[in-house]
Amino acid sequence: MVQQDARLDRIFSALADPTRRQVLARLGTAPATISDLAEPFAISLTGMTKHVRVLEEAGLVVTEKVGRSRRCRLGTERLDDAMAWISFYQRLWERRLDGLDAYFTLRKGIEQ
Structure with a gap:
């Protein structure tokens, strides 16, 4: 039960931020790179990487390194x-x- 609570805490914490909710909506249409995700928000790549990391830790996003960029897609959970x-x-x-x-x-x- 404690593990389940921790997972829910991570999910709801990730969803609490409007930028992260918009990232999920964007990834719902197609996978994207960190650069693609950062562009409409006018935030740094470092800032978007932090948002993506929170989503990834919650199991909502999966990333993989492709060449010099990091490709993001919705998580299976x-x-x-x-x-x-x-x-x-x-x-x-x-x-x-x-x-x-x-x-x-x-x-x-x-x-x-």
Whole structure:
């Protein structure tokens, strides 16, 4: 469980930054080099490398050295762990809200 929590922490921390979310969106269309990714943000290659490293540590991006550049693509894990966590709590809250709705419906019927 602790390992799972650490993985989720890395994923949500990586997703907390808007630049990294945009990098993921860009990589969703096709693999790209660090230079390609840095260009629309007008940030240094070092800055983009740091963003990519955070995504890579979270398992969201995979990089490989090709000649003098580093090619990035979406990781195979993607957001499965995060989606499972979100889905669990979504179902939990839906059940609770359904129960609350049933309670108010019952109360409304009693008051009439």
